[in-house]
Amino acid sequence: xxxxxxxxxxxxxxxxxxxxxxxxxxxxxxxxxxxxxxxxxxxxxxxxxxxxxxxxxxxxxxxxxxxxxxxxxxxxxxxxxxxxxxxxxxxxxxxxxxxxxxxxxxxxxxxxxxxxxxxxxxxxxxxxxxxxxxxxxxxxxxxxxxxxxxxxxxxxxxxxxxxxxxxxxxxxxxxxxxxx
Numbered sequence: 001x002x003x004x005x006x007x008x009x010x011x012x013x014x015x016x017x018x019x020x021x022x023x024x025x026x027x028x029x030x031x032x033x034x035x036x037x038x039x040x041x042x043x044x045x046x047x048x049x050x051x052x053x054x055x056x057x058x059x060x061x062x063x064x065x066x067x068x069x070x071x072x073x074x075x076x077x078x079x080x081x082x083x084x085x086x087x088x089x090x091x092x093x094x095x096x097x098x099x100x101x102x103x104x105x106x107x108x109x110x111x112x113x114x115x116x117x118x119x120x121x122x123x124x125x126x127x128x129x130x131x132x133x134x135x136x137x138x139x140x141x142x143x144x145x146x147x148x149x150x151x152x153x154x155x156x157x158x159x160x161x162x163x164x165x166x167x168x169x170x171x172x173x174x175x176x177x178x179x180x
Contacts, residue, residue: 128163
Protein backbone atom coordinates (compact mmCIF):
# COMPACT_ATOMS: atom_id res chain seq x y z
CA UNK A 1 0.00 0.00 0.00
CA UNK A 2 2.69 2.50 1.02
CA UNK A 3 4.94 2.29 -2.04
CA UNK A 4 2.22 3.25 -4.50
CA UNK A 5 1.23 6.22 -2.38
CA UNK A 6 4.82 7.20 -1.58
CA UNK A 7 5.53 7.66 -5.27
CA UNK A 8 3.14 10.60 -5.30
CA UNK A 9 5.10 13.86 -5.38
CA UNK A 10 5.30 16.19 -2.37
CA UNK A 11 6.51 19.70 -1.84
CA UNK A 12 10.13 19.86 -0.61
CA UNK A 13 9.28 22.03 2.41
CA UNK A 14 6.66 19.64 3.80
CA UNK A 15 7.08 18.79 7.49
CA UNK A 16 6.90 15.10 6.70
CA UNK A 17 7.59 13.99 3.15
CA UNK A 18 6.69 11.02 0.99
CA UNK A 19 9.81 9.15 2.09
CA UNK A 20 8.52 9.32 5.67
CA UNK A 21 5.14 7.94 4.64
CA UNK A 22 6.39 4.35 4.28
CA UNK A 23 8.10 4.60 7.66
CA UNK A 24 4.95 6.04 9.27
CA UNK A 25 2.84 3.22 7.84
CA UNK A 26 5.34 0.61 9.03
CA UNK A 27 5.55 2.09 12.53
CA UNK A 28 1.83 2.67 13.05
CA UNK A 29 -0.09 0.11 11.02
CA UNK A 30 -0.41 -2.32 13.92
CA UNK A 31 -1.68 0.45 16.22
CA UNK A 32 -4.30 1.64 13.73
CA UNK A 33 -5.43 -1.91 12.93
CA UNK A 34 -5.53 -2.85 16.62
CA UNK A 35 -7.74 0.10 17.56
CA UNK A 36 -10.09 -0.66 14.67
CA UNK A 37 -10.20 -4.40 15.39
CA UNK A 38 -10.87 -3.99 19.09
CA UNK A 39 -13.57 -1.43 18.43
CA UNK A 40 -15.28 -3.01 15.42
CA UNK A 41 -14.72 -6.69 16.31
CA UNK A 42 -14.52 -7.43 12.57
CA UNK A 43 -11.16 -8.18 10.94
CA UNK A 44 -12.21 -7.31 7.38
CA UNK A 45 -13.81 -4.04 8.45
CA UNK A 46 -10.74 -3.18 10.56
CA UNK A 47 -8.43 -3.79 7.59
CA UNK A 48 -10.59 -1.64 5.33
CA UNK A 49 -10.81 1.12 7.91
CA UNK A 50 -7.03 1.04 8.50
CA UNK A 51 -6.41 1.35 4.78
CA UNK A 52 -8.76 4.34 4.58
CA UNK A 53 -6.98 5.97 7.53
CA UNK A 54 -3.60 5.61 5.79
CA UNK A 55 -4.99 7.01 2.53
CA UNK A 56 -6.22 9.99 4.54
CA UNK A 57 -2.79 10.23 6.21
CA UNK A 58 -1.15 10.43 2.81
CA UNK A 59 -3.45 13.26 1.76
CA UNK A 60 -2.70 15.19 4.98
CA UNK A 61 0.98 14.33 5.31
CA UNK A 62 2.25 17.87 4.70
CA UNK A 63 0.19 19.15 7.63
CA UNK A 64 1.87 16.86 10.16
CA UNK A 65 4.85 18.34 11.93
CA UNK A 66 6.49 15.34 13.60
CA UNK A 67 6.21 11.63 14.24
CA UNK A 68 4.47 12.37 17.57
CA UNK A 69 1.95 14.56 15.79
CA UNK A 70 1.39 11.76 13.25
CA UNK A 71 0.78 9.25 16.07
CA UNK A 72 -1.74 11.57 17.70
CA UNK A 73 -3.39 12.28 14.35
CA UNK A 74 -3.64 8.57 13.48
CA UNK A 75 -5.22 7.68 16.83
CA UNK A 76 -7.70 10.50 16.50
CA UNK A 77 -8.70 9.75 12.92
CA UNK A 78 -8.93 6.01 13.62
CA UNK A 79 -11.13 6.58 16.67
CA UNK A 80 -13.47 8.88 14.78
CA UNK A 81 -13.59 6.59 11.75
CA UNK A 82 -14.50 3.66 14.01
CA UNK A 83 -17.39 5.59 15.52
CA UNK A 84 -18.56 6.73 12.08
CA UNK A 85 -18.31 3.19 10.69
CA UNK A 86 -20.41 1.78 13.54
CA UNK A 87 -23.00 4.55 13.13
CA UNK A 88 -23.37 3.83 9.43
CA UNK A 89 -23.78 0.12 10.16
CA UNK A 90 -26.40 0.78 12.85
CA UNK A 91 -28.33 3.05 10.51
CA UNK A 92 -28.54 0.16 8.06
CA UNK A 93 -30.15 -1.92 10.80
CA UNK A 94 -27.30 -4.24 11.69
CA UNK A 95 -27.12 -5.43 15.25
CA UNK A 96 -24.14 -6.42 17.34
CA UNK A 97 -25.25 -10.04 16.96
CA UNK A 98 -24.27 -9.95 13.29
CA UNK A 99 -20.73 -8.74 13.97
CA UNK A 100 -18.18 -11.55 13.77
CA UNK A 101 -15.71 -12.24 16.52
CA UNK A 102 -12.09 -11.46 15.63
CA UNK A 103 -10.02 -14.45 14.59
CA UNK A 104 -7.00 -13.14 16.47
CA UNK A 105 -5.93 -15.42 19.31
CA UNK A 106 -6.53 -13.78 22.66
CA UNK A 107 -3.57 -13.50 25.03
CA UNK A 108 -5.95 -14.40 27.87
CA UNK A 109 -5.58 -17.78 29.53
CA UNK A 110 -9.35 -18.20 29.39
CA UNK A 111 -10.57 -17.80 25.80
CA UNK A 112 -14.23 -18.00 26.86
CA UNK A 113 -13.76 -15.17 29.34
CA UNK A 114 -11.88 -13.08 26.76
CA UNK A 115 -14.67 -13.61 24.20
CA UNK A 116 -17.32 -12.63 26.74
CA UNK A 117 -15.37 -9.53 27.73
CA UNK A 118 -15.01 -8.48 24.07
CA UNK A 119 -18.76 -8.97 23.64
CA UNK A 120 -19.48 -6.86 26.72
CA UNK A 121 -17.22 -4.06 25.47
CA UNK A 122 -18.89 -4.27 22.04
CA UNK A 123 -22.27 -3.61 23.70
CA UNK A 124 -21.12 -0.29 25.17
CA UNK A 125 -22.29 2.93 23.51
CA UNK A 126 -19.92 4.18 20.78
CA UNK A 127 -18.31 7.01 22.74
CA UNK A 128 -17.72 4.88 25.84
CA UNK A 129 -16.45 1.95 23.76
CA UNK A 130 -13.79 4.02 21.96
CA UNK A 131 -12.67 5.50 25.28
CA UNK A 132 -12.32 1.99 26.74
CA UNK A 133 -10.40 0.75 23.69
CA UNK A 134 -8.02 3.71 23.80
CA UNK A 135 -7.53 3.37 27.56
CA UNK A 136 -7.07 -0.38 27.90
CA UNK A 137 -5.88 -1.42 24.44
CA UNK A 138 -3.71 1.57 23.59
CA UNK A 139 -2.85 2.33 27.24
CA UNK A 140 -3.57 6.04 26.86
CA UNK A 141 -4.20 8.22 29.88
CA UNK A 142 -7.53 10.05 30.23
CA UNK A 143 -5.74 13.30 29.28
CA UNK A 144 -4.40 11.72 26.08
CA UNK A 145 -7.81 10.23 25.25
CA UNK A 146 -9.42 13.63 25.77
CA UNK A 147 -7.00 15.19 23.28
CA UNK A 148 -7.49 12.39 20.74
CA UNK A 149 -11.29 12.55 20.94
CA UNK A 150 -11.48 16.32 21.46
CA UNK A 151 -13.49 15.95 24.65
CA UNK A 152 -13.04 17.41 28.11
CA UNK A 153 -10.93 15.23 30.42
CA UNK A 154 -13.78 15.11 32.93
CA UNK A 155 -16.07 13.72 30.23
CA UNK A 156 -13.56 11.00 29.34
CA UNK A 157 -13.10 10.09 33.00
CA UNK A 158 -16.84 9.86 33.62
CA UNK A 159 -17.34 7.82 30.42
CA UNK A 160 -14.63 5.41 31.54
CA UNK A 161 -16.10 5.22 35.03
CA UNK A 162 -19.61 4.54 33.75
CA UNK A 163 -18.32 2.03 31.20
CA UNK A 164 -16.38 0.11 33.86
CA UNK A 165 -19.39 0.14 36.18
CA UNK A 166 -21.56 -1.20 33.35
CA UNK A 167 -18.99 -3.84 32.44
CA UNK A 168 -18.68 -4.96 36.08
CA UNK A 169 -22.44 -5.22 36.48
CA UNK A 170 -22.86 -7.18 33.26
CA UNK A 171 -19.92 -9.45 34.10
CA UNK A 172 -21.36 -10.13 37.54
CA UNK A 173 -24.69 -10.92 35.93
CA UNK A 174 -22.95 -13.41 33.63
CA UNK A 175 -21.33 -15.27 36.51
CA UNK A 176 -24.50 -15.10 38.61
CA UNK A 177 -23.12 -12.83 41.34
CA UNK A 178 -25.68 -10.43 42.77
CA UNK A 179 -23.23 -8.12 44.58
CA UNK A 180 -23.46 -4.39 43.60
